[in-house]
Amino acid sequence: MKKHDYQIFLDWNGNTGNGTTNYESYKRNYTIQIDGKPDIKGSSDPSFRGDKNRYNPEELFLASISSCHMLWYLHLCSINGVTVVDYRDSAIGVMIEKDRGSGYFESVILQPEVIILEPHKREKAKKLHHKANEMCFIANSCNFEIKHMPSIQIARDES
Known part of the structure; x- marks a missing residue:
């Protein structure tokens, strides 16, 4: 360890x-x-009472989950022969504020849009999101489920 x-x-x-x-x-x-x-x-x-032009802890928390997932996903694709050429995520987090002011995140949904080169590896690319979630340091530190709604597209040959 x-x-x-x-x-x-x-x-x-x-x-x-x-x-x-x-x-x-x-x-x-x-x-x-x-x-x-x-x-x-x-x-x-x-x-x-915060400044809307600055990052807040909740946004940074959500960005940490999303970016950690992406980095693990890219790693797993690279060692499993899936060539990713584009990756974008539109992550959504829901935080509950309790009556006394404290709160917690109850859910996060990652919505990665991935473009790969190999049409026959689309299903493998989709399954690797589950493995990335198992490996992600940030996701493993959360006390709620992080859901995934990935979209896998195939890159078009522009030549």
Whole structure:
């Protein structure tokens, strides 16, 4: 078994001069910094007084699930002889906010649209989404089912 450590630096930059003296007195803006990488400007969802022009934790969570699935899927296709030439996902996540303000994600649906070269490997390409879900580090860390509705198309020969 291998252990991987990750480190980020999060800097809240929403103090408007009065700190958190009340719910309206501060901005929810923050910056995520990772050595050697571009900063990520974040805030809360606009429903929670956040900046709509910045990424919120819920969007980043959904993006983590989608991108982890994609990376595993591409890996599995490469070792199983399925040539992917395009991959796009339109992921949907549903979060439930409880009466007291806490909440949780109840569902995520990934909707990858994949284009492959080999027509005879369409079914294999579809099945590899299940295996990618089993392998995905982020999906394995979630306490809800992540569903998949993949579309597999065959690349057209433009020559």
